[in-house]
Amino acid sequence: MKQKYLGIGIGVRRAHFEDLLADKSLSDWFEIVSENYLTIGGKSRYVIDTLAKNRPIVAHGLSLSLASAKDPDKNYLDLLKKLVHDLDCPWFSDHLCISGAHSANYYDLIPPLRTEESLEKNIQKINYIKNYIQKPFAIENISHYAESTHNTIDEVDYINRLAEETDSLILLDINNVYVNYLNHNLDAKDYLSRVNADRVVQFHLAGHFQREDIVIDTHGEKVCEEVWSLYEWYLKKVNRPISTLIEWDHSLPSYNALKEEAEIARKIVQKLFGSIHEIS
Amino acid sequence: MKLADYEKLWFESLNQNIDNSKKLGIPSDRLNLYQDFVRNHYIGALEKMFPRIEEVLSPNWVEWSKQYYEMYPPLHFELNSLTLNFSNFIKGLVDKGDLPEYIIELAEYELGEFFIYTSPENYYQEITNEESLWINKASKIFEFQYRIGEWVKAMDESLMARESKPEKVSNILAITRDNNSFLCVMSSLNEIDVILVELLRRSVLKVDELIEEFYSIDDNLKQFDQNLLKQRIDFLKLQKIIL
Numbered sequence: 001m002k003q004k005y006l007g008i009g010i011g012v013r014r015a016h017f018e019d020l021l022a023d024k025s026l027s028d029w030f031e032i033v034s035e036n037y038l039t040i041g042g043k044s045r046y047v048i049d050t051l052a053k054n055r056p057i058v059a060h061g062l063s064l065s066l067a068s069a070k071d072p073d074k075n076y077l078d079l080l081k082k083l084v085h086d087l088d089c090p091w092f093s094d095h096l097c098i099s100g101a102h103s104a105n106y107y108d109l110i111p112p113l114r115t116e117e118s119l120e121k122n123i124q125k126i127n128y129i130k131n132y133i134q135k136p137f138a139i140e141n142i143s144h145y146a147e148s149t150h151n152t153i154d155e156v157d158y159i160n161r162l163a164e165e166t167d168s169l170i171l172l173d174i175n176n177v178y179v180n181y182l183n184h185n186l187d188a189k190d191y192l193s194r195v196n197a198d199r200v201v202q203f204h205l206a207g208h209f210q211r212e213d214i215v216i217d218t219h220g221e222k223v224c225e226e227v228w229s230l231y232e233w234y235l236k237k238v239n240r241p242i243s244t245l246i247e248w249d250h251s252l253p254s255y256n257a258l259k260e261e262a263e264i265a266r267k268i269v270q271k272l273f274g275s276i277h278e279i280s
Numbered sequence: 281m282k283l284a285d286y287e288k289l290w291f292e293s294l295n296q297n298i299d300n301s302k303k304l305g306i307p308s309d310r311l312n313l314y315q316d317f318v319r320n321h322y323i324g325a326l327e328k329m330f331p332r333i334e335e336v337l338s339p340n341w342v343e344w345s346k347q348y349y350e351m352y353p354p355l356h357f358e359l360n361s362l363t364l365n366f367s368n369f370i371k372g373l374v375d376k377g378d379l380p381e382y383i384i385e386l387a388e389y390e391l392g393e394f395f396i397y398t399s400p401e402n403y404y405q406e407i408t409n410e411e412s413l414w415i416n417k418a419s420k421i422f423e424f425q426y427r428i429g430e431w432v433k434a435m436d437e438s439l440m441a442r443e444s445k446p447e448k449v450s451n452i453l454a455i456t457r458d459n460n461s462f463l464c465v466m467s468s469l470n471e472i473d474v475i476l477v478e479l480l481r482r483s484v485l486k487v488d489e490l491i492e493e494f495y496s497i498d499d500n501l502k503q504f505d506q507n508l509l510k511q512r513i514d515f516l517k518l519q520k521i522i523l
Contacts, residue, residue, distance in 0.1 A: 041398065102287070106354075145310045145313050
């Protein structure tokens, strides 16, 4: 299941287009939100086509609705397949969630139902998607604000079984684990320890917002100290570098500030493993 | 619980505002959180697409956008596509006398501007024969009853108060994307320009061929001065409507 180590990357956002085009020391790799490029051309497309000539790009989606019984939208799959192959993405990813049902799209990540019946349906769906797109696929754990009493399978077991049965990779969002730890009183290290590390191809690191009543996964803040600690702890535990992506979607900082955040991750990797440019 | 039932309960909660929290086995306040998230994504997309309408309609904007959400739930994976029915929605409000007529054209303008800016048409349209004239597919022509273009420009440059209204005069407006700078260009066109654009939409033509086609349309057009016609072609090229 080993994939190339891509290094430390950042998410491509419209507000940074000019900086990205002018930057002579680009990040190691980039992640794009697939939906922002499926039907849209103009400057957005020009920027990612330009970046793709020099750096790997991973397409990260919101709409496959992996945890839904709804069949994948054929038009969406066709567009996604074209994008992923046009950009020669090393893998593509989406969230383990429901993002739409009954013809509606939510543009949000609704927590999955975790039962044997839903697992079977999710496996069928992911196998269909993987077979259709013909590229390695990574499943991301989500942050959630509600844990249904109807769930019968533990979240980590569910993700591991899903990845195993579909031969998929795992995109491990450490901030999501931490946000869930705060909201649901989970044991973050126990969660991370039980994820099948052999399948973890990528990390997401992001910031969150602490309200009085709940912690919201805003992607609008710096990565907090606790998440950096979990990141370092996990890397030490698995004893290999893993492609890492800094996600920032709201209240965007300057491009340089975003790159500085990525440098923190790079320093942690260098401290643990030395200077690594590429590991297969 | 079956997955189909779980999904149906979420759908009813998010799209029909039904409180299914007990059936879903989750706290009611957490379901409300998701309801707010989904609605806010939707309203946020509207605000991004129609910033001037939001400004003009404020403080009623939030109420109108909630009504729109209920009438046109999001069906497409591309968030911006949910705005496609907004002009129809606005027209309904105008017909009821709730909004002034020009808002319909403002909605069409803002929608057109966004979709031209993000048009998937090739940004590097291949010109194999430089003598030929090509239509820029990232362009759209509007026939308006109000001077929306000038009004928008004045609003954007803060030269006009939000309360002002555009003048009611029939006019033709084009929005075009410059495929080098990717910026949108707004141009005032006349009826001759529209004929030239329509001819080029049908086929790629050289200048002489375009002029010949133009004069063959009807006898009235034969009176139009050829030098002036060439000037209009140059104008359309300058405005990036013709490549």
